[in-house]
Amino acid sequence: MFDYIPESNLFDEFFLSNGQVRPQNALLHSFLKNLTIEDLKEKESLSKNIFISNGITFTVYSEKEGIEKIFPFDIIPRIITASEWYNIEKGIKQRIKALNCFLQDIYHEQQILNDKIIPAKLIYSCPNFIREMIGVHLHNQNYITIAGIDLIRDNDGEFYVLEDNLRTPSGVSYMIENREVSKRIYSDLMKSIKVLPVNAYANILYSQLAAYSTRKSSKPTIVLLTPGIFNSAYYEHSFLARFMGIELVESKDLIIDNNAVFMKTTHGLKQVDVIYKRVDDEFLDPLVFRKDSVLGIPGIFSAFKKGNVALVNAIGNGVADDKAIYPYVPEMIKYYLNETPILKNIPTYCLENESERDHVFKNITKMVLKQANGSGGYGMLMGNKSSDLEIEEYKLKVIQEPRNYIAQPIINLSSTPCLINDRFQPRRVDLRPFVINGLKEINIVPGGLTRVALKEGSLVVNSSQGGGSKDTWIIDTH
Amino acid sequence: MLVRIADSLYWMARYIERANSITRLLKINYAAALDSQVEKINWSHILSLTVDLPPEDVQNIQVNYTQVVNHILTSKENSNSLYNVISYARNNARTAQDQITREIWRSINDLYLFISSNKMNQFIAKNEILELFEELIKLITIYYGNLNITMPRNDSFSYINMGKFVERSLQTINLFNNKYNEINFNLQAHNDILFWKHLLLSVSGYEFFLKNSSQELNTIDVANMILFNEAFPHSLTFSVKTMMFEFERLHVHSDKTDHENLYFNIGKLYSQLRYTKIEHLSPVDFKNLCHDFAQNLNNIVLEYQHKYLNYL
Numbered sequence: 073m074f075d076y077i078p079e080s081n082l083f084d085e086f087f088l089s090n091g092q093v094r095p096q097n098a099l100l101h102s103f104l105k106n107l108t109i110e111d112l113k114e115k116e117s118l119s120k121n122i123f124i125s126n127g128i129t130f131t132v133y134s135e136k137e138g139i140e141k142i143f144p145f146d147i148i149p150r151i152i153t154a155s156e157w158y159n160i161e162k163g164i165k166q167r168i169k170a171l172n173c174f175l176q177d178i179y180h181e182q183q184i185l186n187d188k189i190i191p192a193k194l195i196y197s198c199p200n201f202i203r204e205m206i207g208v209h210l211h212n213q214n215y216i217t218i219a220g221i222d223l224i225r226d227n228d229g230e231f232y233v234l235e236d237n238l239r240t241p242s243g244v245s246y247m248i249e250n251r252e253v254s255k256r257i258y259s260d261l262m263k264s265i266k267v268l269p270v271n272a273y274a275n276i277l278y279s280q281l282a283a284y285s286t287r288k289s290s291k292p293t294i295v296l297l298t299p300g301i302f303n304s305a306y307y308e309h310s311f312l313a314r315f316m317g318i319e320l321v322e323s324k325d326l327i328i329d330n331n332a333v334f335m336k337t338t339h340g341l342k343q344v345d346v347i348y349k350r351v352d353d354e355f356l357d358p359l360v361f362r363k364d365s366v367l368g369i370p371g372i373f374s375a376f377k378k379g380n381v382a383l384v385n386a387i388g389n390g391v392a393d394d395k396a397i398y399p400y401v402p403e404m405i406k407y408y409l410n411e412t413p414i415l416k417n418i419p420t421y422c423l424e425n426e427s428e429r430d431h432v433f434k435n436i437t438k439m440v441l442k443q444a445n446g447s448g449g450y451g452m453l454m455g456n457k458s459s460d461l462e463i464e465e466y467k468l469k470v471i472q473e474p475r476n477y478i479a480q481p482i483i484n485l486s487s488t489p490c491l492i493n494d495r496f497q498p499r500r501v502d503l504r505p506f507v508i509n510g511l512k513e514i515n516i517v518p519g520g521l522t523r524v525a526l527k528e529g530s531l532v533v534n535s536s537q538g539g540g541s542k543d544t545w546i547i548d549t550h
Numbered sequence: 551m552l553v554r555i556a557d558s559l560y561w562m563a564r565y566i567e568r569a570n571s572i573t574r575l576l577k578i579n580y581a582a583a584l585d586s587q588v589e590k591i592n593w594s595h596i597l598s599l600t601v602d603l604p605p606e607d608v609q610n611i612q613v614n615y616t617q618v619v620n621h622i623l624t625s626k627e628n629s630n631s632l633y634n635v636i637s638y639a640r641n642n643a644r645t646a647q648d649q650i651t652r653e654i655w656r657s658i659n660d661l662y663l664f665i666s667s668n669k670m671n672q673f674i675a676k677n678e679i680l681e682l683f684e685e686l687i688k689l690i691t692i693y694y695g696n697l698n699i700t701m702p703r704n705d706s707f708s709y710i711n712m713g714k715f716v717e718r719s720l721q722t723i724n725l726f727n728n729k730y731n732e733i734n735f736n737l738q739a740h741n742d743i744l745f746w747k748h749l750l751l752s753v754s755g756y757e758f759f760l761k762n763s764s765q766e767l768n769t770i771d772v773a774n775m776i777l778f779n780e781a782f783p784h785s786l787t788f789s790v791k792t793m794m795f796e797f798e799r800l801h802v803h804s805d806k807t808d809h810e811n812l813y814f815n816i817g818k819l820y821s822q823l824r825y826t827k828i829e830h831l832s833p834v835d836f837k838n839l840c841h842d843f844a845q846n847l848n849n850i851v852l853e854y855q856h857k858y859l860n861y862l
Contacts, residue, residue: 124663125656125659125660125663126652126655126656126659127644127655127656127659301641301644301645306644310644310647310648313648314647314648314652318648319551319552319555319648320555320647320648321552322554324554324861324862325552325553325554325861335552336552336553336554336861337551337552337553338551338552338553338556338705338800338804338858339803339804
């Protein structure tokens with residue numbers, strides 16, 4: 073372990089800059105110190121076997137064969153103190169409240185536009201602003217119920233929000249599975265470290281979804297709508313359905329009758345009250361959105377508008393997690409809640425703005441450019457890692473559609489030790505806590521998914537781009 | 551339960567049962583071949599049961615041992631190869647993952663990981679074919695063990711059982727007809743003891759036969775056991791009786807006309823099996839009877855799938 077050299081000029085999650093172990097890692101450090109490399113390799117191999125045997129996989133779209141992959145898991149947990157966590161928790165709750173208010177406002181009165189806090193043009197040019205949702209009243213539900221907020225830690229040790237995921241954030245099953253693996257490979261250590269539990273997630277989610285049912289019924293019918301077994305997150309869909317005890321449905325299992333949704337069961341049709349949808353909005357209803365969609369259910373939008381079924385998350389949330397809207401979230405917090413943002417944003421340049429675009433182009437080697445509606449690490453340009461030709465090609469795309477791009481200065485994600493090629497090496501990490509925003513309260517299970525950029529020097533943590541994950545332990549040191 | 555999920559559970563069980571049947575058939579025949587000479591074994595009978603090729607192609611590949619093994623075990627083109635059958639089972643299990651226990655999913659996933667790993671090729675390359683079959687049978691047995699001890703006795707279990715016994719009954723009657731065809735359905739024929747022993751071993755019934763029959767191996771006793779013995783879990787009667795039980799449990803409250811028609815047909819087949827005596831039948835009558843069983847069974851299975859598992 074102790075030939076580990078933290079990267080210079082970076083915040084290391086395990087060691088202080090003077091080389092001492094951070095207090096929260098002391099017990100883990102002593103535990104690891106007593107292990108041989110063979111012991112560690114054995115633990116690594118055990119964890120791999122658990123993932124393989126349980127079929128805990130994700131799918132990469134670009135692969136032609138063997139589309140299922142095991143999500144790489146690094147066995148060294150990442151530890152965050154409870155006091156740091158409570159700040160994160162407070163900051164995320166504040167953010168979610170404001171974003172939910174924003175969605176309610178933007179699809180109704182649009183006060184925030186009238187007061188010129190956000191330019192109207194930015195909203196109306198957003199492809200995920202769903203005009204059909206304007207004036208639609210949500211019956212007994214929130215716009216945002218499930219969210220994943222991506223955080224990074226900069227050199228100053230502070231957590232910043234990298235992006236909000238308010239449509240269908242994935243990864244929660246890995247958070248829970250990672251903990252199950254940790255319990256097996258660190259059973260001795262976990263007896264002495266009090267790690268806050270994450271396994272109540274599915275129970276909390278079920279209760280919140282059940283509360284959305286508008287029909288008076290002792291046991292509402294809740295289903296999870298998946299695009300099918302070839303979707304990259306199918307494992308997660310089946311995991312959540314299993315742990316909530318609900319049906320995992322595909323569009324062909326559902327039909328609409330008299331503005332209500334029914335599923336085809338072996339005992340006939342059964343009315344559905346709540347749908348946790350993992351299908352993108354644009355594919356949801358071919359009568360309203362994309363006509364060529366085979367993943368949708370004709371007429372479901374109408375059933376939703378009538379209040380006969382709750383859709384989670386609500387349709388149209390994409391306007392709030394658009395990367396061009398992201399710079400305005402601190403303003404939203406002030407506007408809707410009259411509070412100072414607890415978690416900071418990363419400085420972001422909207423490339424539609426000519427002066428900001430010029431500034432970005434001049435300093436492009438210090439910038440990361442992203443598509444405003446991109447995800448999964450696709451369509452990004454890391455200015456410091458790209459060739460002149462790649463930069464020129466990217467600039468052309470930006471000039472053609474400036475609204476669709478944003479830029480941020482390259483932030484140094486914090487690093488932490490990972491077991492790679494039989495030795496400890498620093499790798500960059502982020503953190504995605506998972507939020508459940510219910511009618512009465514906001515729940516965030518203590519932890520989240522720590523994603524790791526497994527390639528040396530890389531800042532891209534997405535699973536589709538060679539990223540892996542770690543278990544995240546929130547521990548109370550007092 | 552969703553109709554689509556019921557369909558997946560049913561097919562998952564059918565494919566695993568098919569894999570079980572193919573593996574045992576191969577193991578027995580391969581082991582039998584070692585008693586004589588591998589080159590002389592007639593693979594056409596096994597190929598016709600396990601490979602979806604026209605008869606002339608079967609004749610062409612049966613002379614080449616490597617091709618035979620490849621076609622039955624690892625071929626991606628042969629839809630009945632073990633690789634494909636187990637992959638289909640896993641795809642169905644994956645679709646119905648929230649309706650089966652984690653242990654069942656893991657045992658099917660382990661089976662798939664084995665069949666798609668390099669270990670398979672290593673066994674083949676080292677010519678340790680019997681070891682390979684033993685390993686596969688062990689993994690399939692773990693699946694059946696997990697099914698029995700972890701699965702609640704609910705509708706999901708009944709659909710799995712339905713699939714299992716539909717497949718088993720089809721495998722049993724096909725294997726039976728194939729084997730008896732070799733003696734032209736002549737119940738008075740005296741054949742080599744090993745001929746019957748291999749048939750019984752293929753349906754896991756050799757020990758049962760020894761314990762339950764005082765007679766030496768003969769054409770009529772073997773036929774009686776495989777077709778009619780209600781205590782033998784691979785007999786046609788046992789499978790049909792279980793299908794009838796699961797059908798009634800699952801569908802007693804469904805559409806009356808569909809239910810009555812199909813229940814009548816399954817009951818009729820069961821009665822035919824229950825009240826048939828074969829001792830004095832001529833070869834032609836026995837052949838017709840066996841073909842009728844197969845035909846009636848096929849019709850029942852197709853009607854069941856169409857009426858109860860069609861979700862589109």
